[in-house]
Amino acid sequence: xxxGGSSDDIYPIRRRGLMLVLSSPSGAGxxxxxxxxxxxxxxxxxxxxxxxxxxxxxxxxxxxxxxIDKTEFDLxxxxxxxxxxxxxxxxxxxxxxxxxxxxxxxxxxxxFDIDWQGTQQLEESALEDLVRVFILPPSxxxxxxxxxxxxxxxxxxxxxxxxxxxxxxSHYTEYDWVIVNRDIDESVENVRSILTSERLKRKRxxxxxxxxxxxxxx
Numbered sequence: 001x002x003x004g005g006s007s008d009d010i011y012p013i014r015r016r017g018l019m020l021v022l023s024s025p026s027g028a029g030x031x032x033x034x035x036x037x038x039x040x041x042x043x044x045x046x047x048x049x050x051x052x053x054x055x056x057x058x059x060x061x062x063x064x065x066x067x068i069d070k071t072e073f074d075l076x077x078x079x080x081x082x083x084x085x086x087x088x089x090x091x092x093x094x095x096x097x098x099x100x101x102x103x104x105x106x107x108x109x110x111x112f113d114i115d116w117q118g119t120q121q122l123e124e125s126a127l128e129d130l131v132r133v134f135i136l137p138p139s140x141x142x143x144x145x146x147x148x149x150x151x152x153x154x155x156x157x158x159x160x161x162x163x164x165x166x167x168x169x170s171h172y173t174e175y176d177w178v179i180v181n182r183d184i185d186e187s188v189e190n191v192r193s194i195l196t197s198e199r200l201k202r203k204r205x206x207x208x209x210x211x212x213x214x215x216x217x218x
Contacts, residue, residue: 011210017104018198019126020044021112021119021175022191024135025165027147029181033135034113036188041195044109047100050076053091066096084114084121089160093118104129109195116171131198133191134175138182140165 020037024030038046050066052073061067068076073092076082085094095112103110104126112118122130137143143165147158172178177194181187202208 011207011214013208013211014206015107015199016129016204016206017106017108017110018131018204019047019100019104019110019112019122019129020191020195020198021114021122021130021132022135023115023119023132023168023171023175024181025137025143025168026161027143027165028135028137029146029184029187030113030135032184033181033188033191034111036184037111037191037195041192044111044195045103047095047110047112049093049095049114050082051091051093053089053093083125084118086115086117086121088115088117089157095122109199116168116174119174128203131177131194132175133177133179133194134172135187136169136172136178136180138180 022030022034034046037044048062048064048066050068050073052068052070053065055061055065055067059065070092073085073094076094076096077085081097082094083097083100085092087093093114095114095118100110112122114122119130119132137146140162144158144162147161179187179190198204
C-alpha cells in the first residue's frame with residue numbers, strides 16, 4: 001500500500017499493516033466503536049476469532065466468530081495456530097495467526113476486540129505491530145446501565161461482569177492510549193485520530209529510506 005505516492009515515485013513507499021487492539025470492560029463501548037471504525041475505513045478489517053461459546057442471535061459464522069468446540073480449540077493451541085487465546089466467562093477465545101500475519105505483510109490493518117489477557121499475549125509475538133487502546137466507562141453506574149439496557153444477559157451474568165470490571169480496568173496502564181467513553185461519536189473520532197497517527201509512524205513506512213535517498217539525489 002503506497003502512502004500518497006504518485007506515478008513519478010521512483011522509490012515507492014509501502015506501509016506495513018498494524019494491529020489495532022481495543023479493550024474495555026464489557027459494556028464500555030468497544031464493540032460499538034469497532035463497528036463505526038470498520039464501517040468508515042476500508043483499510044482495516046476485523047480479526048475473526050475462534051470461540052467455544054454458543055452463537056448469539058444474529059451472529060454469523062465466519063463474520064463475527066468461528067464457532068468451534070473445545071477439542072478443536074485445544075488442537076489449534078497445541079499447533080501454535082493462535083496468536084493469543086484466553087478463557088473469558090467459562091468460554092475460550094483465540095486469534096488465528098495465519099490471516100493476521102498475511103494482512104500485515106500486505107499493508108492492511110487488523111482490528112482486535114480482545115481483553116487484557118489476549119493483549120499481553122500479542123505483545124509477546126507482535127509488539128512492533130501493536131497499537132493498544134483501552135476504553136473506560138465514565139462511571140460504574142453508567143457501565144451497569146449499559147449492560148442492563150442491551151438486554152443480552154441475565155441479572156446474574158451482569159453482576160458477574162460488573163464484579164470483573166474492576167480488575168479489567170486496572171490494566172489500563174498496559175495500553176498506549178486510553179479513552180473515557182463519555183460520548184460515542186467523540187470516542188470514535190479519537191480512535192480514528194490514533195489510527196491516522198500510528199499509520200504515519202516511520203517504522204511502518206517500508207521503503208522510506210530509499211525514497212529519501214532518491215529525493216536527496218534529485
